[in-house]
Amino acid sequence: MKLLTAIIKPHKLDDVKSALESYGIQGLTISEASGYGRQRGHTEVYRGAEYTVDLVPKVRVEVLVDDVDIADVVEVVVKSAQTGRIGDGKVWTQHVEDVVRVRTGEHGPDAL
Amino acid sequence: MKLLTAIIKPHKLDDVKSALESYGIQGLTISEASGYGRQRGHTEVYRGAEYTVDLVPKVRVEVLVDDVDIADVVEVVVKSAQTGRIGDGKVWTQHVEDVVRVRTGEHGPDAL
Amino acid sequence: MKLLTAIIKPHKLDDVKSALESYGIQGLTISEASGYGRQRGHTEVYRGAEYTVDLVPKVRVEVLVDDVDIADVVEVVVKSAQTGRIGDGKVWTQHVEDVVRVRTGEHGPDAL
Ligand SMILES: Nc1ncnc2c1ncn2[C@@H]1O[C@H](COP(=O)(O)OP(=O)(O)OP(=O)(O)O)[C@@H](O)[C@H]1O
Numbered sequence: 001m002k003l004l005t006a007i008i009k010p011h012k013l014d015d016v017k018s019a020l021e022s023y024g025i026q027g028l029t030i031s032e033a034s035g036y037g038r039q040r041g042h043t044e045v046y047r048g049a050e051y052t053v054d055l056v057p058k059v060r061v062e063v064l065v066d067d068v069d070i071a072d073v074v075e076v077v078v079k080s081a082q083t084g085r086i087g088d089g090k091v092w093t094q095h096v097e098d099v100v101r102v103r104t105g106e107h108g109p110d111a112l
Numbered sequence: 113m114k115l116l117t118a119i120i121k122p123h124k125l126d127d128v129k130s131a132l133e134s135y136g137i138q139g140l141t142i143s144e145a146s147g148y149g150r151q152r153g154h155t156e157v158y159r160g161a162e163y164t165v166d167l168v169p170k171v172r173v174e175v176l177v178d179d180v181d182i183a184d185v186v187e188v189v190v191k192s193a194q195t196g197r198i199g200d201g202k203v204w205t206q207h208v209e210d211v212v213r214v215r216t217g218e219h220g221p222d223a224l
Numbered sequence: 225m226k227l228l229t230a231i232i233k234p235h236k237l238d239d240v241k242s243a244l245e246s247y248g249i250q251g252l253t254i255s256e257a258s259g260y261g262r263q264r265g266h267t268e269v270y271r272g273a274e275y276t277v278d279l280v281p282k283v284r285v286e287v288l289v290d291d292v293d294i295a296d297v298v299e300v301v302v303k304s305a306q307t308g309r310i311g312d313g314k315v316w317t318q319h320v321e322d323v324v325r326v327r328t329g330e331h332g333p334d335a336l
Pocket residue numbers: 007033034035036037038039056058085086087088089090250251252253254286287288289325326327328335336
């Protein structure tokens with residue numbers, strides 16, 4: 001099992017969710033974050049406002065994904081989150097040792 | 113060392129905390145999240161209100177756990193978070209390479 | 225690639241950011257969290273107020289770091305987050321399988 005984490009522009013969340021749904025992903029977790037990348041101190045536009053402050057609002061998306069799908073799902077997220085402008089974000093993947101679906105107690109791929 | 117992450121129903125947080133404390137767990141981290149699982153678009157009840165929107169509020173619980181305890185702690189969290197209704201959440205575990213207790217600089221199991 | 229996660233006192237965030245910048249780290253992600261460690265139930269001071277409640281506000285800092293730098297960066301974060309008082313926090317590291325810079329599609333160390 002893998003965990004994909006994406007830090008994206010908030011206004012791209014709906015595109016990312018639609019793209020994941022079209023791929024067949026059935027669940028995800030969202031949370032608020034902020035941060036900066038290589039252009040810290042430079043200006044980034046967010047909701048029409050220019051940010052020169054260093055912590056720009058972002059959304060974190062987390063998706064538990066079967067090993068066989070992870071390369072495809074990374075591509076789906078990267079493509080759907082892209083605007084081509086600086087600050088588009090990062091996507092990373094990590095190994096997950098076990099997953100449990102709380103309601104049923106199922107472990108592993110059946111838990112997704 | 114392992115990291116357990118649980119996405120649970122907010123009203124189950126006190127049960128999960130009590131169960132972890134009874135087991136002997138001495139620390140944890142909480143944050144706000146939202147998400148959906150397999151019944152996206154279906155109705156889920158949260159604090160007496162029906163949600164048909166797709167992002168249902170959840171709480172993330174993270175616990176750093178010694179290798180020898182991780183299977184038991186997963187069970188403790190799953191059991192204490194269960195309501196038997198849809199949306200009960202996911203629990204997953206990951207390998208952690210190193211942990212440091214900031215105040216003392218201790219590394220590894222002593223850092224918990 | 226590694227992921228460093230730090231749970232720190234909120235008022236130490238600027239010190240941690242400056243220390244990481246001095247080291248040459250070019251990006252990071254911040255989010256809100258709360259939690260407790262070994263002194264649950266004991267009193268902890270936060271912004272001049274005493275907390276006897278169990279969930280003390282903390283900041284989560286996440287940094288994607290090249291393998292060669294991770295030991296140094298852990299040290300930088302631990303040192304800059306330290307006050308010497310209880311509740312200073314935890315720092316942990318995990319292996320990351322892949323990272324992508326969303327704007328360019330670059331993978332691996334070039335994606336940082
Ligand atoms: N090294 C890093 N570690 C953790 N999070 C990071 C890192 N770099 C960037 N991020 C997160 O990703 C968000 C977006 O970063 P960003 O897309 O600006 O990266 P970048 O490398 O500067 O790419 P670009 O040149 O396209 O702007 C940041 O706000 C931050 O939350």
